[in-house]
Amino acid sequence: MTQVTTVATAPIAGQKPGTSGLRKKTPVFMGRHYLENFVQAIFDVVGSAGKTFVLGGDGRYFNDRAAQVILRMAAANGAARVIVGQGAILSTPAASHLIRLNKTDGGIIMSASHNPGGPEEDFGVKFNMPNGGPAPEGVTEAMYQRTTTITEYKVLEAQDVDLAAIGRHQLGGMIVDVVDPVADYATLMESLFDFPALRSMFANGFRMRMDSMCAVTGPYAVEILENQLGAAKGTCVNATPLPDFGGMHPDPNPTWAKALMDEMFSDAAPDFGAASDGDGDRNMVVGREVYVSPSDSLAVLAANAHLAPGYAKGLKGVARSMPTSAAADRVADALGIGKYETPTGWKFFGNLLDAGMATICGEESFGTGSDHVREKDGLWAILLWLNILAVRKQSVAEILKDHWATYGRNYYSRHDFEAIEVAKADAMFAALRGSLATLPGRVVEGMTITAADDLAYTDPVDGSVSQKQGVRVMFGDGSRIVYRLSGTGTEGATLRVYLERYAAGPSGLDLDAQEALAPVIRAAHDLAGIAAHTGRTAPDVVT
Ligand code: G6P
Ligand code: ZN
Numbered sequence: 001m002t003q004v005t006t007v008a009t010a011p012i013a014g015q016k017p018g019t020s021g022l023r024k025k026t027p028v029f030m031g032r033h034y035l036e037n038f039v040q041a042i043f044d045v046v047g048s049a050g051k052t053f054v055l056g057g058d059g060r061y062f063n064d065r066a067a068q069v070i071l072r073m074a075a076a077n078g079a080a081r082v083i084v085g086q087g088a089i090l091s092t093p094a095a096s097h098l099i100r101l102n103k104t105d106g107g108i109i110m111s112a113s114h115n116p117g118g119p120e121e122d123f124g125v126k127f128n129m130p131n132g133g134p135a136p137e138g139v140t141e142a143m144y145q146r147t148t149t150i151t152e153y154k155v156l157e158a159q160d161v162d163l164a165a166i167g168r169h170q171l172g173g174m175i176v177d178v179v180d181p182v183a184d185y186a187t188l189m190e191s192l193f194d195f196p197a198l199r200s201m202f203a204n205g206f207r208m209r210m211d212s213m214c215a216v217t218g219p220y221a222v223e224i225l226e227n228q229l230g231a232a233k234g235t236c237v238n239a240t241p242l243p244d245f246g247g248m249h250p251d252p253n254p255t256w257a258k259a260l261m262d263e264m265f266s267d268a269a270p271d272f273g274a275a276s277d278g279d280g281d282r283n284m285v286v287g288r289e290v291y292v293s294p295s296d297s298l299a300v301l302a303a304n305a306h307l308a309p310g311y312a313k314g315l316k317g318v319a320r321s322m323p324t325s326a327a328a329d330r331v332a333d334a335l336g337i338g339k340y341e342t343p344t345g346w347k348f349f350g351n352l353l354d355a356g357m358a359t360i361c362g363e364e365s366f367g368t369g370s371d372h373v374r375e376k377d378g379l380w381a382i383l384l385w386l387n388i389l390a391v392r393k394q395s396v397a398e399i400l401k402d403h404w405a406t407y408g409r410n411y412y413s414r415h416d417f418e419a420i421e422v423a424k425a426d427a428m429f430a431a432l433r434g435s436l437a438t439l440p441g442r443v444v445e446g447m448t449i450t451a452a453d454d455l456a457y458t459d460p461v462d463g464s465v466s467q468k469q470g471v472r473v474m475f476g477d478g479s480r481i482v483y484r485l486s487g488t489g490t491e492g493a494t495l496r497v498y499l500e501r502y503a504a505g506p507s508g509l510d511l512d513a514q515e516a517l518a519p520v521i522r523a524a525h526d527l528a529g530i531a532a533h534t535g536r537t538a539p540d541v542v543t
Contacts (some may be wrong), residue, residue, distance in 0.1 A: 021126020055088020057110025060117030287396020
């Protein structure tokens with residue numbers, strides 16, 4: 001027996017999606033009507049009757065239960081069909097691909113990305129559009145508005161769908177197709193990269209370490225790297241997605257992927273190391289005794305992408321978020337292709353990708369991707385690096401050295417100050433914004449400030465304007481400081497300070513980044529009064 005029930009509800013405050021969907025502490029999401037209200041708001045805004053959606057998540061705590069609720073609500077709201085990853089598992093890029101491949105009306109992804117998971121940690125839900133990309137602000141704002149007036153939601157009274165069983169199921173009048181979460185994604189990767197060349201590289205003894213951080217990329221990495229490409233068994237570690245990510249903080253950066261860093265800087269280091277985040281869209285790559293900053297990674301990938309079959313015809317353009325270093329711009333200039341600077345957030349790349357203006361995009365926040373999907377894609381970046389290594393037959397260190405010798409080096413680092421009291425962070429930004437007009441001409445640490453502003457971005461495709469996207473201070477020698485508050489945290493405010501300094505070479509290209517940036521770091525503390533406002537003198541995370 002299946003029957004649609006209309007449940008009376010009332011608005012719940014705070015259901016405003018942030019940089020990447022609605023993210024809250026898991027107990028909040030599990031609260032009475034919380035998930036249901038938001039999902040009904042999604043269906044009310046995008047329409048559900050007769051539509052086909054994709055559904056999956058990163059396997060974190062509550063993923064499985066939430067999937068059953070969303071399916072019952074989709075059926076009750078008249079959806080025709082939902083394509084679900086087996087076990088309700090789909091990495092974010094794989095979900096984006098399934099949305100596009102099956103020409104669906106969008107998809108719901110259950111994830112709080114790189115935030116920890118578990119009964120007391122984070123959960124999240126976001127909607128992706130038919131192009132496979134995150135819903136733009138206009139759409140998420142409409143969803144939020146809907147949550148403020150909601151009075152009822154629809155749900156089907158039915159048993160759970162057996163999401164372990166691949167194949168077609170019926171849920172009331174709706175079809176549920178449970179699919180292998182990896183298969184179509186692996187086929188897409190094979191169409192872009194030279195799998196035979198990668199197989200020979202591994203067969204010839206190339207060793208790598210892939211750390212999936214007990215999150216969603218485990219099954220993808222094992223299937224593609226070990227089963228299809230022949231990397232040694234055990235190459236992939238932490239490869240079983242766990243509801244609490246094994247207690248890990250699944251954010252691939254030098255702080256949280258410390259085990260990988262330690263191994264790559266040890267005598268036993270393999271040739272290449274990589275990690276990815278909770279939902280598989282972020283990546284970190286590390287060579288033997290060399291860390292690749294995400295900004296450099298983007299530049300190297302852009303400069304060498306033509307070595308992979310999927311990009312052999314060259315790139316249309318390269319886009320980066322504003323706080324990402326300008327290293328990629330130098331590559332774009334050399335290639336004579338378009339370069340774009342967008343606010344932080346992958347959604348800002350969507351229009352450039354759809355319009356065919358950019359092929360490769362990247363962010364300092366460990367995100368890199370291309371027009372093959374409409375999300376950043378951790379394993380894609382790792383495979384492109386592998387393809388480049390296979391063709392160039394050089395080490396990561398050699399490739400970086402060569403890159404800097406050609407383009408100069410944008411020394412770069414991000415310093416995060418976490419869980420600051422919101423009022424203190426706001427006061428710091430108010431003072432900083434208030435001082436912007438007085439900064440040009442001022443000399444700090446021997447460097448002259450040439451410009452200071454708060455980024456306002458006009459989308460070159462649809463003309464939409466986004467204000468206050470980050471305070472930036474530019475210096476005459478090409479150095480730059482950017483200040484932003486994180487839009488993805490769930491506890492207090494996280495201040496991010498992005499530091500950059502350009503060295504043209506040929507000398508001075510192999511300094512330690514923190515050393516090279518020391519004057520810029522001091523200037524950053526000085527200009528914003530970080531210690532005076534927040535009491536913090538040192539960052540919690542350095543990338
Ligand atoms: C998410 C988005 C990224 C963005 C990042 C910024 O991961 O998908 O596109 O760069 O958030 O996070 P932040 O915490 O700095 O706002
Ligand atoms: Zn993520």
